[in-house]
Amino acid sequence: MxxxxxxxxxxxxxxxxxxxxxxxxxxxxxxxxxxxxxxxLRSTILDANGEAYTTATVNEVFMAKIETVVQNDLTLYVHRASGSVSYEFSGSGVWGPIIGIITLERDLETIRHLRVLQQEETPGLGGVVADPSYLAGYFGARMVPQLDFAVPGTDRLPNQVDRITGATRTSNSFRTILNNSYLSYLEFMQEVGD
Amino acid sequence: MKLVRLRYTRWFNILRDGISHKNPIAVAVLGICSALAVTNRVENAIAMGLGVTFVLMASSATVSLLRSFIPSKLRMVTYMVIISTYVITVQMFLAAYFPVISRALGAYVGLIITNCIVMGRAEAFAVRNNPRYSMLDGLASGLGYTLVLIVVGAVRELLAVGTLLNAQVMPDSFTTWTVMALAPGGFFIVGLFIWGIRELIHYHEAA
Incomplete structure (x- = not known):
């Protein structure tokens, strides 16, 4: 005892x-x-708009070049010079949340820049989703009617991008996250754009 | 004369055992998983080696300090709690002060918890020795582990990408060996290394 x-x-x-x-x-x-x-987050948005900065000046440059607009839970980062719009997207991947920043051109339809800041996908397979060289394939793709994957053997449409080989579920989740976050931000972006 | 006497002091023996005669990877064959996973780059190997060395020293010292209080039935659980505490502390510290390194190492820092060397040294040494020698033993095993990681990492990085610590070493005409960046390359090099070090210290397992 x-x-x-x-x-x-x-x-x-x-x-x-x-x-x-x-x-x-x-x-x-x-x-x-x-x-x-x-x-x-700030340096990613500055990168997307091609602004130069150093680690010491990142906050200063961000304040000068980017306008932050908040409405309810949504936050938009508008580049003053070009009018391109950035926002943070998030949603569930296969093993955990995928969080990143997407920047759209002034037309609010074309992807200008895309980065994944946080993910817990399978290293080496779904983990490719955070690879900048993979995401570079999204630049220039269009979010309308909605982002989709290219079908092998057919011509690529403007709204189509590549899947990740060997990571079907991560690819599908990523597409869903991007499309859903776009829809939830669309109205707000159009308001700010006008 | 002094050098000869050095060979018989306890701390010399502990250091020698950790680094060569009882090298955790080559002789005890512990911690192989992380040795295969992080050795594709020398910088990852160094960071992982330092992390494991710190956790080994800290957890060995703590286990040794608590050794007369730990109920023998709860030994393993206690080791796990102590080791996880240190690992999570290291992880938070890296995320706060070195976000870039923390990102590069990713899940591997957390995996130090499951590194058998840490638990092995706690059970084999720290639980029956005083804190001073336990810490030294942790340092020795950690250095032995780091040494193997760096050598294996150097060979793999050199052959897989032709660089060392990200500086170009091989001529541009060098054909890189993709296999070295993949898991099989790790197995080849770690295997050769274990053979080499065992020949060097004349360690042969009884058949």
Missing amino acids: KSYTRMLTFIIILGAATSLIFVGMEFWTTPLIEANAAIE
Whole structure:
């Protein structure tokens, strides 16, 4: 009996001590991690619009070149000079959320730039979804009537892009995420565009 | 004379065992999974090696400090909790201060938790030795692991992309060996390396 009490006490103390460490680390690192994420988002949007910046000036340049418009839960980043529009998309992939930034041309239909910032797809297969050289194939594709995959043996239409070989489910989820987020932002973008 | 005496001190033996005579990868054949996965680039190998060395030292020291309190039935669970605590701490620290490295290593930092070397040293050494020697043992095993990772990583990076630490080494006419970037290349090089180091220290398993 005594040994069981001892074990229980040990488990409780160990659990409390480690939890305390985690809470402390969380408090300490969360603001830094959030700041890193914000910088990453801003530098991605600046990259998409071809603006030059350094890690020290990213916030300054972003404020000067990009206008942030917020409505309800939606946030649009409008490039003042060219009128191209960026927004963050997110949705479920195969193993976890896929989050990224898409930038559309002024016509609100043509993809100008696309980056995936966070994903948990199978490394080497679905993980290709975050590969910039894969995403480069989306540049210039059109979101209307809706983004789709090219059919082998037929001519590629303006709204068609390549699938990821060996990752059918990731490809399908990614297409769905892009199309759904486009629809949910469309009305807001048209309002801002006018 | 001093050098000769050095060979008989305890800390020298612990260091030598960790790095060569009981090298965690070549002799104990532990931690092979990560050795195959992250050795396609030297920089990944270095970062992974440093991470494992830190976690090994910290967890060995902690286990050793707590060794008279840990109920023997709960040994394994306690090791796991201590190791995970350190690994998650390292992961948060990297994400906060070195976002680029943290991104490049991806899931592998979290996988240090399942690296058998850390658990193996806790059970084989730290639980019955004092914190000072346990930490040294952790350092020695960590260095032994890092050494193998860097050598294997250097060979694979050189043959697979013709670079070392991202600097071009091979002439442009060099045909890269794609197989070296893939898992089989890791098996070949790790296998050859284990053979080499075992010949060097005259370690032969009884048939």
